[in-house]
Amino acid sequence: MTAETRTELPQATASCCSPTGACHDGGAKAADTADGITTVYQVKGMTCGHCEGAVNSEISEIEGVASVASVSATGLVTVVSAAPLDEEAVRAAVDEAGYELVGLA
Known part of the structure; x- marks a missing residue:
């Protein structure tokens, strides 16, 4: 048996009612917070903690990124x-990690 690594999303804040960011009015995909702009992307192909780490690492290298979960x-x-963020920069980072950016969640 192997240990599975999980990356927890930050708890909901006043600008979002769920950790997945699925509550924004009108289907908005990004929200301004005190910490910056939060954007939720859908990525295809991640299956484990290693996948999460690879995606986090590549996206973290984009200029201006404060955190990735x-x-x-x-x-x-x-x-x-x-x-x-420029979506093409995010797409390139996800591609470099070996996964597919589907788009905004």
């Missing part, structure tokens, strides 16, 4: 950044 069970990747 991936959850392989849902495929959701929550990114907090100082400014909105």
Whole structure:
């Protein structure tokens, strides 16, 4: 048996009612918070903690990224950044990690 690594998403804040970010009005995909802009992406192909770490590592290298939290069970990747990120930069980072960016969650 192997130990599974899990990356927990931050607890809900006043700007979001769920850890997955699924509550934004009108289906908005990013939210401004005191910590920066939070954006949730859907990534295809993550199956374990190693996958989460690879995606986190690559996205963390994008300029302006403050934090990244991936959850392989849902495929959701929550990114907090100082400014909105270029989706193509995120796509390239996810691709470099070996996975597929489906789009905004």
